Amino acid sequence: MLIPRPLTHTLTLLGLFASLATLKVPAHARTHEVECGSGGANLQLAIDRARDGDTLSIRGVCREAVRILNRKITLMGTPGATLEAPDYPWTALPYSTLHPILQAVGSNVRIEGLTVDGRNRAGDPWANGLTGIHLLNSRGSLVRNRIVHVRHTELRSDWEVSGIHIHQRAGAGESGLIRVEENLIEDFESNGIFIQNSTTGTANKPLQLIVANNRIRGAGAIIQNQNGIQIGGLQDGGDSPIRVRIENNAFEGLFSFSGIWSSAAIYITPLVLPDRSVQRPYTIDCDGNIVDNSNTAISITTTSPAKITGNTLQGGDVGIWANAPKLKLRGNRLSNLETGVMAVDSDLSPERLHHRFSSRVRQNLIRLSADTLEGLPGRGASGKTP
Numbered sequence: 001m002l003i004p005r006p007l008t009h010t011l012t013l014l015g016l017f018a019s020l021a022t023l024k025v026p027a028h029a030r031t032h033e034v035e036c037g038s039g040g041a042n043l044q045l046a047i048d049r050a051r052d053g054d055t056l057s058i059r060g061v062c063r064e065a066v067r068i069l070n071r072k073i074t075l076m077g078t079p080g081a082t083l084e085a086p087d088y089p090w091t092a093l094p095y096s097t098l099h100p101i102l103q104a105v106g107s108n109v110r111i112e113g114l115t116v117d118g119r120n121r122a123g124d125p126w127a128n129g130l131t132g133i134h135l136l137n138s139r140g141s142l143v144r145n146r147i148v149h150v151r152h153t154e155l156r157s158d159w160e161v162s163g164i165h166i167h168q169r170a171g172a173g174e175s176g177l178i179r180v181e182e183n184l185i186e187d188f189e190s191n192g193i194f195i196q197n198s199t200t201g202t203a204n205k206p207l208q209l210i211v212a213n214n215r216i217r218g219a220g221a222i223i224q225n226q227n228g229i230q231i232g233g234l235q236d237g238g239d240s241p242i243r244v245r246i247e248n249n250a251f252e253g254l255f256s257f258s259g260i261w262s263s264a265a266i267y268i269t270p271l272v273l274p275d276r277s278v279q280r281p282y283t284i285d286c287d288g289n290i291v292d293n294s295n296t297a298i299s300i301t302t303t304s305p306a307k308i309t310g311n312t313l314q315g316g317d318v319g320i321w322a323n324a325p326k327l328k329l330r331g332n333r334l335s336n337l338e339t340g341v342m343a344v345d346s347d348l349s350p351e352r353l354h355h356r357f358s359s360r361v362r363q364n365l366i367r368l369s370a371d372t373l374e375g376l377p378g379r380g381a382s383g384k385t386p
Helices: 005-023 043-049 370-375
Strands: 031-035 055-059 061-063 066-069 072-077 082-084 099-105 108-112 115-117 130-136 139-143 146-148 162-168 177-181 184-186 191-197 207-212 215-222 227-231 242-247 250-256 264-268 282-287 290-301 306-309 312-323 327-330 333-344 361-368
Touching: 031 043, 043 055, 043 066, 082 099, 099 115, 130 139, 162 177, 162 207, 191 207, 191 215, 191 242, 215 227, 227 242, 227 250, 250 264, 264 282, 290 306, 312 327
Parallel strands: 031 055, 055 072, 061 082, 066 099, 072 108, 082 115, 099 130, 108 139, 115 146, 130 162, 139 177, 146 184, 162 191, 177 207, 184 215, 191 227, 207 242, 215 250, 227 264, 242 282, 250 290, 264 290, 282 306, 290 312, 306 327, 312 333, 333 361
Antiparallel strands: none
């Protein structure tokens, strides 16, 4: 039986609609304009009203702390769009002891083109744990954002004050890859990016990140420590894996002159001091990063495989501080340093380092044992390595 041509077209369209339904193309994903400031919209209200898959296009200055809970959503900043820390008193958002300006819990988010401004909060008890963006049991992408002034202006020590804090802990949450790319993080107190994984008993669900092409700038020489990227933490009680690729980032101005604290551009740390630590199953690749003027460019403590390759480390005290028996070092450029490499309980030799050492590096390699760590300069109450 021949089917008339118009009916053929109708059946074709019906088949196309059926295929789209099978592919579950989101029918309700929308873009909403959010105009903050000058009596404009409330960003939290817009987040609460958005549906999964929606995009919020943000304009103006929003002075509020916001939370995204169990959602798939995009926050897209237009030029000049800013989320500012609110005025105090300001209580911590739920699910956290921190005071994040933007928090995502159990969500899949994309945050792009937004300025997050901590406003240099000083002298307020609520400023403890001030955080720019906090991802808790979440995944997604943080791309081309500007995170600034997340600090106390009196420079007191608070190791949780971070531009970005990524934390997977015990409990339900999203697993998957997190991308942190092309952000500018500057004028922060303790960590530009702080990465923790304290989930216990979920070794098959590692926290996976790509941290690439970011620019992280501290405040220059100060009396406390500043780390560009810290992985792990002194109060991180879990044992599940962290897998991070840190590549093509630029770090500068991470320097402490106190003699108690020591700043590092990339700081991978165990639970406590290396000689009595519960080692984390970290898998770390550091490639193509540039570190300019930091106490220690890269400090790493791990029993898992790690690679430090093709980095340019210049200015400061130590290029690479390593307590990592499965470490591959190759093709790094070291200059204007007191010591190129400090290796703890390791069989590393100059022949195995494969580095391009400058004549302005005073010592290429110092071997240490864990028993000698307590006497090293730069170790304070936090148990930080040089």
